[in-house]
Amino acid sequence: MKDQETTVGELRQMFARFVAERNWQQFHDAKNLASSIAIETAELMEHFQWVRSDQLDSVRNDPAQMAAIREEIADVFAFVLAFANSLDIDLSAAIEDKMTKNARKYPAERYYGRYKE
Numbered sequence: 001m002k003d004q005e006t007t008v009g010e011l012r013q014m015f016a017r018f019v020a021e022r023n024w025q026q027f028h029d030a031k032n033l034a035s036s037i038a039i040e041t042a043e044l045m046e047h048f049q050w051v052r053s054d055q056l057d058s059v060r061n062d063p064a065q066m067a068a069i070r071e072e073i074a075d076v077f078a079f080v081l082a083f084a085n086s087l088d089i090d091l092s093a094a095i096e097d098k099m100t101k102n103a104r105k106y107p108a109e110r111y112y113g114r115y116k117e
Contacts, residue, residue: 008092040079
């Protein structure tokens with residue numbers, strides 16, 4: 001699995017090179033990238049628009065549908081990487097900080113198996 005081999009930093013550099021090779025930095029400001037994240041997320045959501053939870057296995061077992069979903073999640077993540085590049089956000093640190101905050105807000109012993117008070 002490539003997730004075990006590739007660092008977030010390597011992915012950020014890969015996307016930064018792609019953007020630089022096309023001279024797209026001029027278009028990749030935080031506002032445009034935030035919009036792009038929202039747009040690509042909406043495109044990902046379209047694949048699940050009328051799918052009930054009990055139908056998710058059929059989506060997972062459909063190679064064509066999974067290929068399209070894989071492309072959309074890659075688009076979302078690529079724009080997240082570009083957004084982090086544009087504002088120099090350390091994604092790993094941001095996620096660690098957020099998970100620490102979530103652990104305090106939702107202690108496992110109180111929220112185990114449930115999402116509401």
